Amino acid sequence: MKRKASPVNGWDLEENVIRILQAFCLAALTSAPAWAETKLIYVVTWEHECEHSCQGFLETIEKSGLDAELVLRLSNQDKSKFPGFVEESRALGADLVATYGTSVTLGILGKITDAGDPRYVQDVPGVFWYVADPFGAGIAESFEGTGRPLVAGTFNRVPEEVNIRTIRSIKPDFSHLGILYNGNERNSLIKVAEHENLANEMGYEFTAVELDPGNAGAPDPALIPVRMKELADAGVDFIYLGSSSYLRIHAEEFTRSAVENGIPVLSPYEELVRENHALVSIAARAYDVGREAAELAITILRDDVRPGDLPIKRVTDFAYVVNMDVARKLNIFPPVEILQVAETIN
Structure with a gap:
């Protein structure tokens, strides 16, 4: 597996721009499963670096055997970048958008009440993680499901x-x-x-x-x-x-x-x-939180599961x-x- 930084759609390698490419190594197989078509996962985080949970997300995708290309955007706590990220994810044809943090999730995937609003990603699956209270923030409906057909997520806080x-x-x-x-x-x-x-x-x-x-x-x-x-x-x-x-x-x-x-x-x-x-x-260990979110993304893309049919994935190992x-x-x-x-x- 290789990580390669390169320009993406006119973006140069800057402090907020990292692209991670994953090669799929099943050349020895005579036939590939239906899910082997390369999937593009567009990841947006709130911070200025790929911290432990971000690493957990990326490395879990890499080790999964899923043929995936990951595009990582570090927002550096700048909400003004969110519309550009939404536009770029569409231009690149992302198959799934993953969001780290409450602010990023609200800015990229929006709330339940934002259904149909073109300012948010709503036509491809979305997975959120490290959202302290997805219910209070209006991002999800309950632990049984987000109440949104294309959105799934995790929960990692103790009461x-x-x-x-x-x-x-x-x-x-x-x-x-x-x-x-x-x-x-x-x-x-x-x-x-x-x-x-x-x-x-x-x-x-x-x-x-x-x-x-x-x-x-x-x-x-x-x-x-x-x-x-x-x-x-x-x-x-x-x-x-x-x-x-x-x-x-x-x-x-x-x-x-x-x-x-x-x-x-x-x-x-x-x-x-x-x-x-x-x-x-x-x-919970930050790495484990990112890993749980990545496993959701893998389930959605590899098994063709509708995100809204999945319960909120709870991290319980505290x-x-x-x-x-x-x-x-x-x-x-x-x-x-x-x-x-x-x-x-x-």
Whole structure:
């Protein structure tokens, strides 16, 4: 299998443009199955690089034996690029469009209520992954099915009640949760609203601070430590990342400034514990999330299954990851019950 970068439909190899070609190696067979015709999969992500889940998607397609050509577009958090991606996917004759993240999925595949709107990809199958709440965002109807004939997707989040119970087991005197959120990400807003309701049900104080209010573009990362200080001054004793690709990209600034203010972070993204300064995560491996989405795409293209007939593919293999170096710095240690089952990072 080879990955080859090349111009696509007038696009040169730039920071946001990667094309990955996959050769199909069944030359020794005298006859090929009906699905052996090369399929073009058009992939759009929200971030500026092909991170772990993106790699999981691409590598799973490559290893599957499906004769596929993949075109990858990295939007670098720029929503203005979405119409161009929709147009290009049509011009290239994509057989399936895969979208990473809530913002990308809303911009490329649209909502249930956008049926028939030519601004969105609606005439070929679509598969989404890493959408924090596809139901609250209006992307899908239920776990039984998206309610959209040509759209399928994945779900990879643990219930928020589990996150709060984990925080309480780590810090028994926990009383005040903080979230720093990006008002330009729908998934981020949904998590804020969810915890506003959950705080009343589970009895904790909740403070949400918007990172860069009034800015319709990408927030200024220099504001992260400023807003973190605001959360500290408000008296929060634990910070939950919620859902934000932007803060995931700026994980170093986000988690470091939290620790500098003496506040532990629970992250739904395990790499913030492994690679940065979050204390704990309860999450599926990012690679596995991408793999599950790729398996959906393979099922649709190889087996000629209608996407809308498939249930939401749930990732259920969750694991605790604890950063013990951060635990020592903050003098906050998870209980033995968690450490017995957690992977610890030093």
